[in-house]
Amino acid sequence: MNAGAGFNALSMPDFTRTFPGPFHISPHADRTEQYLLQWVGQVPLMPLSDECRSLCAITGHGVARTLPSADPDSLALCAALFCWLTAFDDMHGETVAARAPAVLMGLVAELTLVLADDAPSEVSAEPFAAALQDLLARFRARATAAQYLRLTGRLRDNLTGIVWEAHQLANPTGVSVATYCAMRPHTVFVRTLFAAVEILLQYQLTDEERSSPSVRKLETATANLAGWINDLGSYARESVRSAALSLPAVLMNEHGHSPEKVFGQISRLCEQQAEIARSRIAELSSAGSAPVRAHAIALTHIAESFLWHISHHRYQA
Amino acid sequence: MNAGAGFNALSMPDFTRTFPGPFHISPHADRTEQYLLQWVGQVPLMPLSDECRSLCAITGHGVARTLPSADPDSLALCAALFCWLTAFDDMHGETVAARAPAVLMGLVAELTLVLADDAPSEVSAEPFAAALQDLLARFRARATAAQYLRLTGRLRDNLTGIVWEAHQLANPTGVSVATYCAMRPHTVFVRTLFAAVEILLQYQLTDEERSSPSVRKLETATANLAGWINDLGSYARESVRSAALSLPAVLMNEHGHSPEKVFGQISRLCEQQAEIARSRIAELSSAGSAPVRAHAIALTHIAESFLWHISHHRYQA
Numbered sequence: 001m002n003a004g005a006g007f008n009a010l011s012m013p014d015f016t017r018t019f020p021g022p023f024h025i026s027p028h029a030d031r032t033e034q035y036l037l038q039w040v041g042q043v044p045l046m047p048l049s050d051e052c053r054s055l056c057a058i059t060g061h062g063v064a065r066t067l068p069s070a071d072p073d074s075l076a077l078c079a080a081l082f083c084w085l086t087a088f089d090d091m092h093g094e095t096v097a098a099r100a101p102a103v104l105m106g107l108v109a110e111l112t113l114v115l116a117d118d119a120p121s122e123v124s125a126e127p128f129a130a131a132l133q134d135l136l137a138r139f140r141a142r143a144t145a146a147q148y149l150r151l152t153g154r155l156r157d158n159l160t161g162i163v164w165e166a167h168q169l170a171n172p173t174g175v176s177v178a179t180y181c182a183m184r185p186h187t188v189f190v191r192t193l194f195a196a197v198e199i200l201l202q203y204q205l206t207d208e209e210r211s212s213p214s215v216r217k218l219e220t221a222t223a224n225l226a227g228w229i230n231d232l233g234s235y236a237r238e239s240v241r242s243a244a245l246s247l248p249a250v251l252m253n254e255h256g257h258s259p260e261k262v263f264g265q266i267s268r269l270c271e272q273q274a275e276i277a278r279s280r281i282a283e284l285s286s287a288g289s290a291p292v293r294a295h296a297i298a299l300t301h302i303a304e305s306f307l308w309h310i311s312h313h314r315y316q317a
Numbered sequence: 318m319n320a321g322a323g324f325n326a327l328s329m330p331d332f333t334r335t336f337p338g339p340f341h342i343s344p345h346a347d348r349t350e351q352y353l354l355q356w357v358g359q360v361p362l363m364p365l366s367d368e369c370r371s372l373c374a375i376t377g378h379g380v381a382r383t384l385p386s387a388d389p390d391s392l393a394l395c396a397a398l399f400c401w402l403t404a405f406d407d408m409h410g411e412t413v414a415a416r417a418p419a420v421l422m423g424l425v426a427e428l429t430l431v432l433a434d435d436a437p438s439e440v441s442a443e444p445f446a447a448a449l450q451d452l453l454a455r456f457r458a459r460a461t462a463a464q465y466l467r468l469t470g471r472l473r474d475n476l477t478g479i480v481w482e483a484h485q486l487a488n489p490t491g492v493s494v495a496t497y498c499a500m501r502p503h504t505v506f507v508r509t510l511f512a513a514v515e516i517l518l519q520y521q522l523t524d525e526e527r528s529s530p531s532v533r534k535l536e537t538a539t540a541n542l543a544g545w546i547n548d549l550g551s552y553a554r555e556s557v558r559s560a561a562l563s564l565p566a567v568l569m570n571e572h573g574h575s576p577e578k579v580f581g582q583i584s585r586l587c588e589q590q591a592e593i594a595r596s597r598i599a600e601l602s603s604a605g606s607a608p609v610r611a612h613a614i615a616l617t618h619i620a621e622s623f624l625w626h627i628s629h630h631r632y633q634a
Contacts, residue, residue: 101418102487105484106481106484108477108481109477109496109500112503113499115470115474145463146461146462146463146466149466149467150466153466153470154433156473157429157433157473160426160473160476161426163422164422164426164429168422171419182430191433
């Protein structure tokens with residue numbers, strides 16, 4: 001793996017023992033990318049720029065690793081949701097939002113009404129709200145009541161994460177490492193992916209299984225790994241901005257360390273989370289119920305898709 | 318009813334035909350108020366000021382009208398949740414937040430982690446986060462998975478509503494009547510009350526019942542009535558502030574009408590919503606399943622508690 005031009009000297013984690021690959025991939029990867037290109041243009045979420053084509057490529061091929069055995073419709077739906085989230089963050093979050101938070105809050109309010117399911121039944125004129133209405137209807141048709149409520153809860157957490165991040169960008173040194181790490185799963189959308197795949201792969205944990213220490217530890221380790229590896233991968237791209245919020249940035253600020261030192265620290269942290277995830281996957285795959293085994297396999301593929309995606313050129317400086 | 322000193326000339330709605338009273342009230346109203354006074358001080362959410370005593374009185378006696386037949390524990394839990402929401406809004410939302418939105422977002426992020434159920438298991442040091450952990454554990458012990466997810470979804474909507482309102486206060490004339498009315502149920506917490514009573518009274522609608530036109534119309538009418546009657550009741554108190562967001566304010570701004578004219582308009586709108594609610598209550602009480610009948614009665618009491626509470630001295634100028 002390569003953290004981008006000019007950052008070759010920074011250490012990156014070694015997953016050859018925990019997630020050695022080759023990673024499974026769906027035969028429908030290219031088809032999913034083509035679907036996304038068509039969908040993004042139709043909705044339309046963003047202009048068909050190189051950035052948009054790159055987003056469709058990484059999302060299509062990433063989801064093909066998240067759901068290697070799923071049918072084309074499930075891949076398309078999952079890819080569209082994560083394309084929607086990333087496009088919203090790119091177009092309306094981060095630095096755009098930091099300059100005009102009230103504008104972002106107006107949009108988030110409109111999306112909240114769609115998530116809360118008490119919006120007027122006519123289709124919204126705002127493209128992100130209209131696209132979300134369509135996506136949620138497609139998920140709802142496949143989900144139990146609890147699965148659907150869990151997904152819409154996670155999406156609300158993502159919107160709160162985007163708004164929170166926009167407000168902290170003016171003063172990123174005010175964010176502690178502990179707070180950053182707690183919020184990171186919501187800004188990287190990984191728990192939303194847990195909720196989506198549970199619907200798309202048609203399994204459901206009992207409340208007892210979901211709150212068991214092994215399942216919680218697997219979810220926490222996978223969520224941490226997803227956010228931290230993304231931060232290492234996007235550091236080169238983001239460090240050209242004056243005030244990016246990332247684990248390297250908050251660690252450097254809190255402890256006064258160099259980029260070389262924090263990359264080493266975070267690489268070790270990522271390897272530790274990968275080890276925790278791998279050992280829980282082994283435990284749950286052998287001892288769990290059928291839904292718990294399905295969950296362990298689903299989270300393996302989610303971890304692999306996050307490990308894969310930082311090598312994509314979207315993450316090269 | 319009396320909209321407060323100096324506003325006696327403004328018309329108020331007439332509910333003598335739709336909600337004639339006397340409203341049912343629990344025999345545990347005073348006990349619930351006493352519980353709240355003790356709880357708010359223990360947690361502690363706010364100093365034991367006259368404002369705090371007034372909040373405990375109106376919440377205790379309001380919840381005694383919302384749940385006239387419930388046991389003291391259910392009353393206490395419901396009252397504590399709505400005291401928590403109102404105290405958070407009073408202490409950290411509205412004008413306080415409008416001056417420092419990043420501080421509010423830091424708190425909302427912490428509460429989101431509690432709602433998202435991936436906060437560290439130790440009790441938070443922040444009083445509102447610690448109190449929310451305790452309240453959610455008590456609700457969770459009584460709820461099905463879907464009921465609990467619905468409640469935590471509504472609470473997320475309330476936090477988004479508080480943040481949205483804080484961001485619009487700098488430019489309240491930018492908020493349309495349509496947007497204001499769509500967001501109002503979330504800033505008045507009424508749909509959270511729907512979710513809470515469904516847990517406390519131990520009934521559950523099927524997905525089909527919940528999405529039926531009659532149930533949705535009853536919920537929408539009750540939600541509108543709650544927000545709009547609250548706006549009429551608090552206008553006198555709020556109009557001393559420079560930039561309050563309320564239905565009278567947004568209507569005056571959008572149409573250039575006088576306070577007398579918009580109070581007349583809103584009074585008619587409230588009476589219309591009360592009529593819709595009353596006719597749906599009659600329909601569902603005679604034709605619905607046992608849970609649908611329970612829901613119709615629960616919403617009757619919720620509407621009555623909102624109609625009652627604007628006569629409380631908290632709402633007098």
